[in-house]
Amino acid sequence: MERIPILKLGDFLLVTIQVDMHDQLAITLQDDLTTQIAKHASRGVLIDISSLEIVDSFIGRMLANIAAMSKVLDAQTVLTGMQPAVAITLVELGMSLSGIKTALNVERGMEILSQFTDPGYEPQDADGSQE
Amino acid sequence: MERIPILKLGDFLLVTIQVDMHDQLAITLQDDLTTQIAKHASRGVLIDISSLEIVDSFIGRMLANIAAMSKVLDAQTVLTGMQPAVAITLVELGMSLSGIKTALNVERGMEILSQFTDPGYEPQDADGSQE
Numbered sequence: 001m002e003r004i005p006i007l008k009l010g011d012f013l014l015v016t017i018q019v020d021m022h023d024q025l026a027i028t029l030q031d032d033l034t035t036q037i038a039k040h041a042s043r044g045v046l047i048d049i050s051s052l053e054i055v056d057s058f059i060g061r062m063l064a065n066i067a068a069m070s071k072v073l074d075a076q077t078v079l080t081g082m083q084p085a086v087a088i089t090l091v092e093l094g095m096s097l098s099g100i101k102t103a104l105n106v107e108r109g110m111e112i113l114s115q116f117t118d119p120g121y122e123p124q125d126a127d128g129s130q131e
Numbered sequence: 132m133e134r135i136p137i138l139k140l141g142d143f144l145l146v147t148i149q150v151d152m153h154d155q156l157a158i159t160l161q162d163d164l165t166t167q168i169a170k171h172a173s174r175g176v177l178i179d180i181s182s183l184e185i186v187d188s189f190i191g192r193m194l195a196n197i198a199a200m201s202k203v204l205d206a207q208t209v210l211t212g213m214q215p216a217v218a219i220t221l222v223e224l225g226m227s228l229s230g231i232k233t234a235l236n237v238e239r240g241m242e243i244l245s246q247f248t249d250p251g252y253e254p255q256d257a258d259g260s261q262e
Contacts, residue, residue, distance in 0.1 A: 014138075018150060
């Protein structure tokens, strides 16, 4: 069971992290995910961490890496289901998870991603905040 | 991390089983799942077992229990992502997984479940809930 499953949901890929991450598992996940993005021409990646009670710097770095790799492959990454305690810890540790969008749950994450697959949507980065 | 996350996707709930199941975890999952079905008035449950390399009689029984409980709550259960080797073993062990629909992947599982939420489809019990 040394592989985190990647589920295809339309244009998006869903990854649910439930187990303790270690080096090899993180590398396997990155390999699998980039392969799947290329194979299915996916536009977005949802990473659900609702069962993680601890997000340390290793996981934070892994998530940032995945988001960066996905971005190069033209797929947006959204982190979903973060527990409140994890958010508190991340801020206290000074980890900003820059470059990763977050959403309360998978459904909201899919809404965010849908904006990017909408043909009418104009990509605007960081400073183009429109409510 | 002694809890398997349940993700809400529209009318359906998605559970990805990645870890070795044991008694307490199975009971917790059953409790959580039935609670979530009732809370969201879900019409279907998708259980993805693509990362399971072994499905023994304990897991088989747990899946059958979940399917039966969901059915009582008017939700259909679809098992997705079964590895070919697992299918072979199940048949050789004489485990039929009766009462559980199966699908190759989550997308096909959602298609099957959509038939049940299709307005043209008449379930045996109409609870009058819209959306």
